[in-house]
Amino acid sequence: MTGTEKRDQGRSGYLIGLKWLIAAIAVGSSWSVLADWSALNMTQGVTEISREVYDLHMLIFGICVLIGVIVFGIMIWSMLVHRKSLGHEPATFSHSTKLEYAWTIIPIFILIGMAVPATSTLRDMYDSSNADIDIEVRGYQWKWQYTYLNDDPAQEVKFMSSLLTPPDEFYNRAPKREHYLSDVDNPLVIPINKRVRFLITSNDVIHSWWVPDFAVKKDAIPGFVHESWAVVEEPGIYRGKCTELCGKDHGFMPIVVKAVEQDEYENWLAMKQQEAKDVYETVGKTWSMAELMETGETVYAQHCQTCHQANGQGIPPAFPSLVGQGMAIGDLDAHVDIVVNGKAGSAMQAFAAQLNPAEIAAVVTYERNAWGNDVGDLVQPREVNALIVAKE
């Protein structure tokens, strides 16, 4: 091969390289026009912190893309041009101290460039002082409990928040509606422009409380409490998820936070406090079997069914059957006790923290008389209440 021929081949190699590059850029740019980026990217969120995090994300993403483009660009160029089929002869170099220093040191500076904003954002996120409102967030298998802490325990508002989507929808027996798997019965309500501190913990296994729009994700660890906070700037409904594998219904314990104006929040809080008082009035009265069974059925469906199943058969051995065996047809006191106090170290929770005495009485009665158990006895809310009070 003569010198000119080689040079020609080399040049055609470069031309081919250029063509490919142009094609790649064309494809890449048309694709990015077509795609709806907001559905593909991290949310900007509604707090100052979440926007800082978003900017940080875009910064590091941009840097990574740039590095990728440069490195892959060089590689692809080399692949297109330095090929044997184009007659390219291999060079003989195998090291270059200068280059090697350069590509050790330059990345360090790039990394520093990322670390600086990351550090300052993190510091902001970790400063959870001066909260206006303290809310305890407690993970349960598989729902959340929110407690609005108050120096006066009688004023505390406490409720469970669990998935609203009916099983029919996830078993494809009913059409899936908007907010499929993202809706709860009782959302967390917070006022806007207030510093809300979340004290996150768990009752059983590790969960993780994540609301993307607040850039808050904190693991709920049994026996420990971790803090996080948010100042939400816009009223709205913000949805999140449990992000730590917590057992079979890990995918079914969403989070919904409703941010409202201050006065709306106050009204809501007052209403909740009143509700809590009302409940205790119903505890005093004597309930009929039919009333108990009716309430019991709804409570069961809401609180017990995930584990013990709609037909009471459970999923042994993890979740025992309640039909025709064990406590549900045995000693009434033991039955009430396990529902009130749960069983330590098992998924069976202490429901006294979640249900009021009337609901507990109802669900126990229901279990004893449904699915052919037909034990026939019932328990009154006031008896359950006496038990709970005695324990305290």
Add this chain to the structure above:
Amino acid sequence: MSAVIENHHDDHHHGPDKGLMRWVLTTNHKDIGTLYLWFSFAMFLVGGCMALVIRAELFQPGLQLVVPEFFNQMTTMHGLIMVFGAVMPAFVGLANWLVPMMIGAPDMALPRMNNYSFWILPFAFGMLLSTLFMEGGAPNFGWTFYAPLSTEYAPPSVTFFIFAVHLMGISSIMGSINVVVTILNLRAPGMRLMDMPLFVWTWLITAYLLIAVMPVLAGVVTMMLMDIHFGTAFFNAGGGGDPVLFQHVFWFFGHPEVYIMILPAFGVVSAIIPTFARKKLFGYDSMVYATASIAFLSFIVWAHHMFTVGMPIAGELYFMYATMLIAVPTGVKVFNWVATMWQGSMTFETPMLFAIAFVILFTIGGLSGLMLAIVPADFQYHDTYFVVAHFHYVLVPGSIFSIMAAAYYWLPKWTGNMYDETLGKTHFWLSFVGVNVTFFPQHFIGLAGMPRRYPDYALQFADWNMVSSVGAFIFGFSQLLFLFIVIKCVMGGKKATDEVWDGAEGLEWTIASPAPYHTFSTPPALPERATA
């Protein structure tokens, strides 16, 4: 040399035994390498089928195929089997085949123990898989088995899971001791450490990592066992313990573990690229130092998996900075590969295609890893599909591609036959497309907010999940082609020359193809010193 030795030497003139017993009783590094490789491939299929169950379930929103309990078992077993059953044994198999041939050793240093290391594995995985049929089902707490889900709330089969992990650990430790001893003690006379092929270097360092961290894994599963059966309080705050303690100990093992799955891959790629670029590897020394630095750093970054557990801010910052540093030595490697290709005279046979895809796709995975290291951003990424995308990019087109590249590259040496190049390229392109279609969209799903380990998801994630599932099936089924190509090559084909690839360097290319049952019974004379 005494007469006695000669007497016991006669087996060197024999070939392998016949029949099944050859494989059960063998002490030959090539046989054991083959066993490891087939075992690993079988596990890849099993783990892959579990991945396909996962992807099939996630094809659409709603629960179609499996119930959530079973989905969790699939996720857990998929992760465990791929990590401990597919990738690690594959690399041990490659080490068995190649390290003695590359350093001019007669065999592995401790051949009987070598066989023991292998044969523990089928028992261990048999036991692990049998948990699928136990009452209460298989482990369902993720391959990271965080306490207390894996202790107080676990199905009874967790006991067997724990013992299976112990067995794998014993196997890995013995296997690695063998590799280290072989490399340190059995090099051909005159071969200095800095003369060793990079694959040998990376394995030396990997083996060291394994010996250091597998016992820690054994320690943490032992603590679990005690918490479950003997009432200790390691992971229970009620007794003064801490569930987070589990995570610290686990990730002290777990992070080096991920480098265990990538360092040998670096070695493979560092062997292949120079061959097909017809150019010496760029920056050999810095490759060695970079590997060592990565290994060192891997011990001090573990808590980057735990940014959301509520560590003190000093811890978060420290682990962030330390993790970011890993980009530097890894970058050195990537740049060295690029510089090796630069001004080369490249051809693109199947091994080279896989190696180049490795460099590009691993880098994408590495860059997303770097994003995960940035704590505030990780609060948003953590436990979403963004993480799943990250680690599949480094593991599938990373580790798995490198294993395939290695298989294509050395198959002619192992079998004496060339594989079918057209089929090989087809396999590559199908895999390349499949892998990207599967895992690239997972970046989007993750950023948009889909958590991992979810059997069902909200409607806005539907489109990309569907794409991802389609990709998974394309990728999965193309592996059948790989199986076919390998079997075809073992059965026959164009005879390979001894050198196989023009310009391939290293002792393994100086011996016959297929490599004789016993190589280097007397140490080879080294070619002229490569580095000086």
Add this chain to the structure above:
Amino acid sequence: MSSESTYESYYVPHNSPLPIFASLGIFLTVYGGGNILNEMSAGTDSNFGATVFALGSLVMATTLFFWFSKVIEENHAKMYSQQMNKSFVWGMSWFIFSEVMFFAAFFGALFYVRFWVVDWIGGEGERGPSNMLWPDYVPQWPLLNNPNPEIFSTPQGVIGAWGLPLINTILLVTSSFTVTFAHHAINDGERKKIIGWLVVTIALGVLFLFCQAYEYYEAYVHLGLTLNSGIFGSTFFMLTGFHGAHVTIGTIMLIVMLGRAMKGHFTKTDCFGFEAAAWYWHFVDVVWLLLFVLVYVIGT
């Protein structure tokens, strides 16, 4: 480093049935063990687990016996070169390193709970808010009041450092010396002395185990310090227990070495088996010293 010796031939055994039996043995042992534990937890009385476990241990022990016999036999047949011995040396060293890492996990756990968790639950540091869940808890080490005493029984006290543990320290340190004397005796070729020092070492090891058993008895019966008494008991029993298990293994090794010494196996240039056992013994000793300081002296 390998250059001087490689010209000798390196012995590669032709196939061997030992590993597959060892695999089977270890599998049956753990499979049986797993069944025993699950039967215990489920409260069923079946002896399936125990049977399999016993069978597995038998297979394992027999295989190991034949394995080591084979190695000794090959060594006597002069099939091992200098280089082979070096492989054994490296192999044993890395094995001991892996054991070090195993203990490191437990020491790490102790360190973590002792220096962080106790205070966090007590209300200090960045995880301090946790204290709101455990209002009655007072941070202290050793932990004598568990955050949740309903599940984790409260011990009355812990084992102080300056009684039995000190005696045990003296026993083990002394035994490290005596095993070294045995080594010197091998170098000098004095068989009687080898045997004598080995017997002393083994006796010290057994005495140590005896003291430790007594200590456990004290802890369980008089102090209420058990595996179930919270994190102090957990770390205490895991560390000392695994250490004790290693002393037991080391003692068995030494007993085997005693048997071999009686048969006149060891010479100055050929005593790797003995050396390996001695290293193991020193390793066990070093772990004890760490334990003594970290668990007993500054821990109680």
